[in-house]
Amino acid sequence: MNVAHQQEPAANTARPVYVLRGVNKFYARRGIHALDDVNLTLVEGSFSSVIGASGCGKSTLLKIMAGLTPPSSGSVMLEGKPVLGTREDIGMMFQQATLFPWRNVLENIVLPIEIRDGKRAAKEAHGRARELLAMAGLTGFEHVFPNELSGGMAQRAAICRMLVSQPSVLLLDEPFSALDELTRDFMNMELQRICMERNATAFLVTHSIQEAVILSDVVYVMSPRPGRFVEEVVVDLPRPRTLEMMTTPRFGALVDRIRSQLDEGALA
Numbered sequence: 444m445n446v447a448h449q450q451e452p453a454a455n456t457a458r459p460v461y462v463l464r465g466v467n468k469f470y471a472r473r474g475i476h477a478l479d480d481v482n483l484t485l486v487e488g489s490f491s492s493v494i495g496a497s498g499c500g501k502s503t504l505l506k507i508m509a510g511l512t513p514p515s516s517g518s519v520m521l522e523g524k525p526v527l528g529t530r531e532d533i534g535m536m537f538q539q540a541t542l543f544p545w546r547n548v549l550e551n552i553v554l555p556i557e558i559r560d561g562k563r564a565a566k567e568a569h570g571r572a573r574e575l576l577a578m579a580g581l582t583g584f585e586h587v588f589p590n591e592l593s594g595g596m597a598q599r600a601a602i603c604r605m606l607v608s609q610p611s612v613l614l615l616d617e618p619f620s621a622l623d624e625l626t627r628d629f630m631n632m633e634l635q636r637i638c639m640e641r642n643a644t645a646f647l648v649t650h651s652i653q654e655a656v657i658l659s660d661v662v663y664v665m666s667p668r669p670g671r672f673v674e675e676v677v678v679d680l681p682r683p684r685t686l687e688m689m690t691t692p693r694f695g696a697l698v699d700r701i702r703s704q705l706d707e708g709a710l711a
């Protein structure tokens with residue numbers, strides 16, 4: 444694996460949180476080899492992204508990390524314990540906010556607590572949910588129903604729902620790709636702020652090279668299927684990142700580097 448820049452990210456001195464070794468995935472019924480020997484270490488408080496062509500196995504990797512589907516071989520360890528199913532310390536977010544239309548914002552946010560610990564515990568979590576809503580700029584929208592929210596507001600509510608059970612790692616599958624560009628940029632900066640405040644360890648699947656670079660400490664470039672990492676690009680832009688950084692020569696150079704890797708993969 445090539446490393447695009449010799450300078451190690453500061454986060455590399457931190458504690459490993461997620462460790463994947465030799466992860467393979469075969470979908471036997473359809474004869475598909477989705478992932479090939481994926482190795483990954485995510486350190487505490489780091490933000491990493493995976494980028495690759497459609498169908499290369501990114502979502503499969505995320506589902507394996509979340510314990511939603513098992514690897515065919517290899518190991519997935521989180522905080523030193525194997526991931527054998529869904530866990531409380533893992534928060535997930537998908538492209539669509541998937542809020543329940545018959546529950547108001549507050550009731551949607553405490554739903555994971557209600558499912559896990561019952562109605563009483565969910566009620567007790569209202570205070571925490573209100574704090575999260577304030578952090579996400581949604582104070583005053585507690586009793587509003589999802590169909591009255593904009594796309595960006597719904598995704599912000601979904602972030603609150605992901606955070607309510609206080610996960611230490613966040614797995615994000617193109618969470619803002621359905622939003623318009625301006626809202627998406629804004630949400631990405633919000634996501635950075637939330638991750639930095641909580642020292643969360645985050646892993647993002649995205650199709651956008653710019654998004655990957657502006658958010659990440661490390662961008663993993665995945666080959667076409669079977670997906671494996673072909674390059675690990677260290678992003679040495681300072682934090683907090685700003686949208687203005689997207690106009691700098693360094694940002695442009697990192698984007699070009701990743702694009703040429705993706706193009707090479709596509710040609711191969």
Ligand SMILES: Nc1ncnc2c1ncn2[C@@H]1O[C@H](COP(=O)(O)OP(=O)(O)OP(=O)(O)O)[C@@H](O)[C@H]1O
Nearest residue numbers: 470473475477496497498499500501502503504668
């Ligand atoms: N449950 C499944 N059963 C069989 N094949 C699957 C299953 N899930 C995914 N696949 C196949 O595995 C391959 C990788 O799919 P995956 O969704 O992980 O790719 P991706 O990189 O996330 O794609 P995209 O960027 O288009 O969302 C694809 O060929 C897909 O058809």
